[in-house]
Amino acid sequence: MAAGSAELERFIEQALIAGHSREPVQQALLDAGWSQAQIDGAMQQWASVDFPLPVPRPAASLSAREAFEYLVLFTALYLSIWHLGHLLFALINVMLPQGGNTFFSVVDSSRVRFSVSSLIISWPLFVWLSWRIARAVSRQPLKRLSTVRRWLTYLTLFIAAAVLIGDLISLVYALLGGELSLRFALKALVVGTLSGSVFGWYLHDLRREEEPA
Known part of the structure; x- marks a missing residue:
């Protein structure tokens, strides 16, 4: 499960770097069998900002x-x-x-x-x-x-x-x-x-x- 999640995150990162918008990437993942919840969770790691490269959101930390x-x-x-x-x-x-x-x-x-x-x-x-x-x-x-x-x-x-x-x-x-x-x-x-x-x-x-x- 962890390996699959890492592959999903890596694919989304590479797709965003290549200049693809979020909608086609999500549809491609849905067609490949990923669930909407898995896709949304991975997509949320990247901020929707106007920048040439995908910008990661800050990760939650716990004290x-x-x-x-x-x-x-x-x-x-x-x-x-x-x-x-x-x-x-x-x-x-x-x-x-x-x-x-x-x-x-x-x-x-x-x-x-x-x-x-x-x-x-x-x-x-x-x-x-x-x-x-x-x-x-x-x-x-x-x-x-x-x-x-x-x-x-x-x-x-x-x-x-x-x-x-x-x-x-x-x-x-x-x-x-x-x-x-x-x-x-x-x-x-x-x-x-x-x-x-x-x-x-x-x-x-x-x-x-x-x-x-």
């Missing part, structure tokens, strides 16, 4: 500080979503207790306190880091191509999709077995809403980042 910020950002996101879900589950248990359970038998106050404490720290941290990174990207758009950010975004999409699929399977299973209660349905709704929101947001963000600069 240790950026990697640290992204790792903390996504860790704060995971903590926020997990503990928000736990608090909503506890609220559902209080509103719809099973049998003759009382508030103290359906809710572990120490776990609720821990989730509240985690949210107080992790959510503001996530919001602040998101704002900080967005400001840095607006000043230097090339930062949006960060390798660490892309990997963590795809990992987040995978986790959110897996949780959402598992949630739907559990919901259908309970429905087919005649065991679907309001309490279970509300918890499934919480899981689906949280995972679906994360998936939708980062999918949109990823698509926006992959647009040509």
Whole structure:
């Protein structure tokens, strides 16, 4: 795969040096079997400027500080979503207790306190880091191509999709077995809403980042 990508980049460079415009080069590559995504990715390495030779765009670089910020950002996101879900589950248990359970038998106050404490720290941290990174990207758009950010975004999409699929399977299973209660349905709704929101947001963000600069 890496060798093929290098050959593609070398072909585009030589074609541009020879004076061919981008459209015929793209069409020739499509006819040869290259995908549009592969062609676009290779073409984006060369700036559309009026100059006799193809001018390369600056390559994205990653500093240790950026990697640290992204790792903390996504860790704060995971903590926020997990503990928000736990608090909503506890609220559902209080509103719809099973049998003759009382508030103290359906809710572990120490776990609720821990989730509240985690949210107080992790959510503001996530919001602040998101704002900080967005400001840095607006000043230097090339930062949006960060390798660490892309990997963590795809990992987040995978986790959110897996949780959402598992949630739907559990919901259908309970429905087919005649065991679907309001309490279970509300918890499934919480899981689906949280995972679906994360998936939708980062999918949109990823698509926006992959647009040509």
